[in-house]
Amino acid sequence: xxxxxxxxxxxxxxxxxxxxxxxxxxxxxxxxxxxxxxxxxxxxxxxxxxxxxxxxxxxxxxxxxxxxxxxxxxxxxxxxxxxxxxxxxxxxxxxxxxxxxxxxxxxxxxxxxxxxxxxxxxxxxxxxxxxxxxxxxxxxxxxxxxxxxxxxxxxxxxxxxxxxxxxxxxxxxxxxxxxxxxxxxxxxxxxxxxxxxxxxxxxxxxxxxxxxxxxxxxxxxxxxxxxxxxxxxxxxxxxxxxxxxxxxxxxxxxxxxxxxxxxxxxxxxxxxxxxxxxxxxxxxxxxxxxxxxxxxxxxxxxxxxxxxxxxxxxxxxxxxxxxxxxx
Amino acid sequence: xxxxxxxxxxxxxxxxxxxxxxxxxxxxxxxxxxxxxxxxxxxxxxxxxxxxxxxxxxxxxxxxxxxxxxxxxxxxxxxxxxxxxxxxxxxxxxxxxxxxxxxxxxxxxxxxxxxxxxxxxxxxxxxxxxxxxxxxxxxxxxxxxxxxxxxxxxxxxxxxxxxxxxxxxxxxxxxxxxxxxxxxxxxxxxxxxxxxxxxxxxxxxxxxxxxxxxxxxxxxxxxxxxxxxxxxxxxxxxxxxxxxxxxxxxxxxxxxxxxxxxxxxxxxxxxxxxxxxxxxxxxxxxxxxxxxxxxxxxxxxxxxxxxxxxxxxxxxxxxxxxxxxxxxxxxxxxxxxxxxxxxxxxxxxxxxxxxxxxxxxxxxxxxxxxxxxxxxxxxxxxxxxxxxxxxx
Numbered sequence: 015x016x017x018x019x020x021x022x023x024x025x026x027x028x029x030x031x032x033x034x035x036x037x038x039x040x041x042x043x044x045x046x047x048x049x050x051x052x053x054x055x056x057x058x059x060x061x062x063x064x065x066x067x068x069x070x071x072x073x074x075x076x077x078x079x080x081x082x083x084x085x086x087x088x089x090x091x092x093x094x095x096x097x098x099x100x101x102x103x104x105x106x107x108x109x110x111x112x113x114x115x116x117x118x119x120x121x122x123x124x125x126x127x128x129x130x131x132x133x134x135x136x137x138x139x140x141x142x143x144x145x146x147x148x149x150x151x152x153x154x155x156x157x158x159x160x161x162x163x164x165x166x167x168x169x170x171x172x173x174x175x176x177x178x179x180x181x182x183x184x185x186x187x188x189x190x191x192x193x194x195x196x197x198x199x200x201x202x203x204x205x206x207x208x209x210x211x212x213x214x215x216x217x218x219x220x221x222x223x224x225x226x227x228x229x230x231x232x233x234x235x236x237x238x239x240x241x242x243x244x245x246x247x248x249x250x251x252x253x254x255x256x257x258x259x260x261x262x263x264x265x266x267x268x269x270x271x272x273x274x275x276x277x278x279x280x281x282x283x284x285x286x287x288x289x290x291x292x293x294x295x296x297x298x299x300x301x302x303x304x305x306x307x308x309x310x311x312x313x314x315x316x317x318x319x320x321x322x323x324x325x326x327x328x329x330x331x332x333x334x335x336x337x338x339x340x341x
Numbered sequence: 342x343x344x345x346x347x348x349x350x351x352x353x354x355x356x357x358x359x360x361x362x363x364x365x366x367x368x369x370x371x372x373x374x375x376x377x378x379x380x381x382x383x384x385x386x387x388x389x390x391x392x393x394x395x396x397x398x399x400x401x402x403x404x405x406x407x408x409x410x411x412x413x414x415x416x417x418x419x420x421x422x423x424x425x426x427x428x429x430x431x432x433x434x435x436x437x438x439x440x441x442x443x444x445x446x447x448x449x450x451x452x453x454x455x456x457x458x459x460x461x462x463x464x465x466x467x468x469x470x471x472x473x474x475x476x477x478x479x480x481x482x483x484x485x486x487x488x489x490x491x492x493x494x495x496x497x498x499x500x501x502x503x504x505x506x507x508x509x510x511x512x513x514x515x516x517x518x519x520x521x522x523x524x525x526x527x528x529x530x531x532x533x534x535x536x537x538x539x540x541x542x543x544x545x546x547x548x549x550x551x552x553x554x555x556x557x558x559x560x561x562x563x564x565x566x567x568x569x570x571x572x573x574x575x576x577x578x579x580x581x582x583x584x585x586x587x588x589x590x591x592x593x594x595x596x597x598x599x600x601x602x603x604x605x606x607x608x609x610x611x612x613x614x615x616x617x618x619x620x621x622x623x624x625x626x627x628x629x630x631x632x633x634x635x636x637x638x639x640x641x642x643x644x645x646x647x648x649x650x651x652x653x654x655x656x657x658x659x660x661x662x663x664x665x666x667x668x669x670x671x672x673x674x675x676x677x678x679x680x681x682x683x684x685x686x687x688x689x690x691x692x693x694x695x696x697x698x699x700x701x702x703x704x705x706x707x708x709x710x711x712x713x714x715x716x717x718x719x720x721x722x723x724x725x726x727x728x729x730x731x732x733x
Contacts (some may be wrong), residue, residue, distance in 0.1 A: 015410050016343045017641065018648035023342065078342055218727045232729035239726055242719035248661045253645040254638035260342040275634035282631060327630035333602045333618060
């Protein structure tokens with residue numbers, strides 16, 4: 015039993031952090047919005063294919079490494095398109111040519127977030143000629159006629175949102191089962207945790223420098239104590255996310271339960287921390303030029319993804335033995 | 342990361358599970374008085390006689406020398422079996438006094454006290470807080486004057502949990518006249534039967550008398566009872582506080598999981614005013630789901646803390662995070678249960694066995710105050726982890 019990163023896992027996390035902080039720092043979002051055009055940069059270092067088998071062109075790693083990467087992506091509110099692109103690889107596993115193009119970043123994938131008979135709502139720019147839909151029971155990859163879609167504005171301005179008629183979607187590949195769904199929940203939880211952790215870093219940095227009434231604001235308990243609570247949320251979400259990813263990787267019976275808990279705790283941390291970060295900054299916190307709102311807006315997008323609170327409550331409110339702790 | 346238990350750990354779990362199943366008392370723990378203390382002594386003696394005493398003590402001193410993971414397994418199995426709660430009148434002896442004597446005591450002190458603690462023969466209480474020194478412990482004023490081979494103690498301690506049942510007390514006093522703060526303090530073993538000690542119960546809002554104020558009027562304690570150095574009492578005391586916030590809390594963390602499962606079962610059979618089951622109410626379900634998720638996270642924090650801490654490290658701010666999580670989640674849980682029960686919640690006669698859920702609700706404030714208030718825990722995190730400018 016070892017619930018901490020081993021040296022190999024730490025290396026992956028460090029490499030992801032170094033790449034993302036250098037190439038996609040949070041502050042980039044003030045200057046230009048070209049995340050969609052830069053997705054191929056993730057393919058050169060193999061980030062899309064972390065969890066794809068080596069014989070299919072990936073790195074042959076698992077959900078733990080993916081979780082570590084998406085945690086770092088979440089810290090910088092990194093390009094959202096990386097998420098559907100990485101997940102789509104698991105659906106396209108038996109389509110060699112498509113798999114190659116996705117791994118290379120030559121084709122990009124939008125994420126469908128709601129769909130009915132008449133059409134769907136999706137997230138992804140003009141560059142997306144495919145769209146991914148995940149549900150608890152099956153995952154579907156569509157060919158997307160992006161030119162038939164209408165863009166709608168999105169609170170998170172780094173993401174393009176669109177509406178598509180049903181006729182613009184043609185099924186390309188489908189997998190059944192909840193494996194990809196749980197993996198997606200881990201990735202989103204990691205991005206939520208990244209936002210929560212980034213908010214904590216932002217306010218603690220500011221609290222050491224900004225002075226009011228002749229003292230740094232970090233010396234006031236009205237600021238210190240909410241910061242401590244933010245740190246507790248980050249720590250609890252981190253530990254539960256590690257556990258959930260490891261339980262999923264090991265195929266434990268309680269993996270769905272652990273993943274639902276990780277998602278809920280990370281979501282709560284992202285909500286509360288991105289909120290407190292703005293409030294504790296005071297006036298500067300609500301300005302466009304400052305980065306606090308970028309984390310709040312990204313967190314708003316993330317916590318709407320992949321299922322309702324009701325579904326998660328249902329999973330969590332079963333009375334079960336924990337795997338390993340049970341009989 | 343690796344969630345795999347070794348063969349040895351699995352065997353340990355099976356052995357613990359079987360023993361607990363065969364040995365846990367069938368009678369409930371009495372709610373107070375000498376009968377309650379005797380129940381705790383009997384259970385400790387049973388653990389001792391069957392080789393289960395000293396879960397967190399080194400083998401050299403009669404403990405089991407278990408790995409941290411085995412300790413987690415033991416406490417998980419205790420919670421699962423509904424074994425007597427380990428926070429009882431033996432707690433201070435096993436979790437504070439014993440480990441302090443192991444860390445700082447003389448060979449004579451070890452030889453006399455440690456076996457008696459393990460067997461449940463001697464119960465201990467703590468004498469740290471004073472009426473004017475709680476969160477700010479270093480402002481304590483109770484004095485110990487050296488007189489020949491004795492210390493002569495005068496002053497008042499308070500929040501002395503189970504002081505009326507204790508045989509000994511870990512007592513922290515000011516032995517250097519005029520000294521300030523952490524300097525000039527001494528940690529000494531006080532025999533609670535010594536002349537000049539008066540223990541006066543404090544009735545709490547729970548309706549029980551588990552805490553006391555202790556008065557010292559020229560109480561003579563042999564200098565041989567000093568643990569650590571005279572004037573070095575703060576260092577001696579800190580060796581237990583670090584311990585308390587480290588592995589000493591594991592059992593509490595894991596017991597929460599069982600409590601949440603009980604609450605889920607309760608929600609599945611409790612009807613709200615409108616006639617529907619509480620578990621089908623979206624508000625209750627959402628609150629309960631978050632509590633369950635937090636409880637799983639607490640278990641993960643426990644395992645991560647064990648994996649990340651090295652031998653001998655002070656858990657420091659991570660322990661404070663744990664205390665905030667555990668006490669905050671326990672409070673949310675007992676308040677949710679109170680809301681769910683409606684009018685039935687108000688039926689309370691000060692007897693924790695007859696009305697455990699109302700008792701838990703009232704206890705939730707004891708939890709967030711005792712052992713370092715939530716506010717003090719946040720200060721520790723702000724200072725030691727976030728390295729924010731000092732407030733004090």
